Amino acid sequence: KAGVTQTPRYLIKTRGQQVTLSCSPISGHRSVSWYQQTPGQGLQFLFEYFSETQRNKGNFPGRFSGRQFSNSRSEMNVSTLELGDSALYLCASSQGQSYGYTFGSGTRLTVV
Amino acid sequence: GESVGLHLPTLSVQEGDNSIINCAYSNSASDYFIWYKQESGKGPQFIIDIRSNMDKRQGQRVTVLLNKTVKHLSLQIAATQPGDSAVYFCAETRLNTGFQKLVFGTGTRLLVSP
Numbered sequence: 001k002a003g004v005t006q007t008p009r010y011l012i013k014t015r016g017q018q019v020t021l022s023c024s025p026i027s028g029h030r031s032v033s034w035y036q037q038t039p040g041q042g043l044q045f046l047f048e049y050f051s052e053t054q055r056n057k058g059n060f061p062g063r064f065s066g067r068q069f070s071n072s073r074s075e076m077n078v079s080t081l082e083l084g085d086s087a088l089y090l091c092a093s094s095q096g097q098s099y100g101y102t103f104g105s106g107t108r109l110t111v112v
Numbered sequence: 113g114e115s116v117g118l119h120l121p122t123l124s125v126q127e128g129d130n131s132i133i134n135c136a137y138s139n140s141a142s143d144y145f146i147w148y149k150q151e152s153g154k155g156p157q158f159i160i161d162i163r164s165n166m167d168k169r170q171g172q173r174v175t176v177l178l179n180k181t182v183k184h185l186s187l188q189i190a191a192t193q194p195g196d197s198a199v200y201f202c203a204e205t206r207l208n209t210g211f212q213k214l215v216f217g218t219g220t221r222l223l224v225s226p
Binding site: 004006031033035042043044045048050055056058090092094100101102103104105106 | 161203
């Protein structure tokens, strides 16, 4: 069974640009969550989608957005990139809350 | 609040020793806890979980203990191996809220020397 797939693995962007990251969950998993990981802030929740609906959002500015498609694949977008957006962005999928969360390997975003 | 903290940022052990990684959580409403292992260049990997109606759960070489009175979690790794070297995170969440959100601790780096 394939795991959670995130693309691309690495990205280098310039300040002010925008970026789109992709996540394909495990087959059958309808919940997809996104997390930002930085050395200073650790793992921070960005948002969670279920059946194409955003159910919860973390404390991040509106520049961070996401969506989920009918096949449960999800994308997140960051507009007007800032240096502080450099981080590992992780996606996790789940069958349901009590089934745990499986993470992908992440997308390493570097903003220069 | 929503803080999940760890007492020790780095734990160094010898191969074969037992390791204990601790975690304190602050949200008394949390009822589901997960330990993750993260190796360099990889995403967090599920190790073991526990619900708040339990105080102990065992897996293969790992045991999680939950003390709700003092809001404390621990992960015990028996016969620690070099392959166990990684950063370990505890995470908490509340079930049946209509959404899914994990609150992570700051992480403990486990270093296992041969």
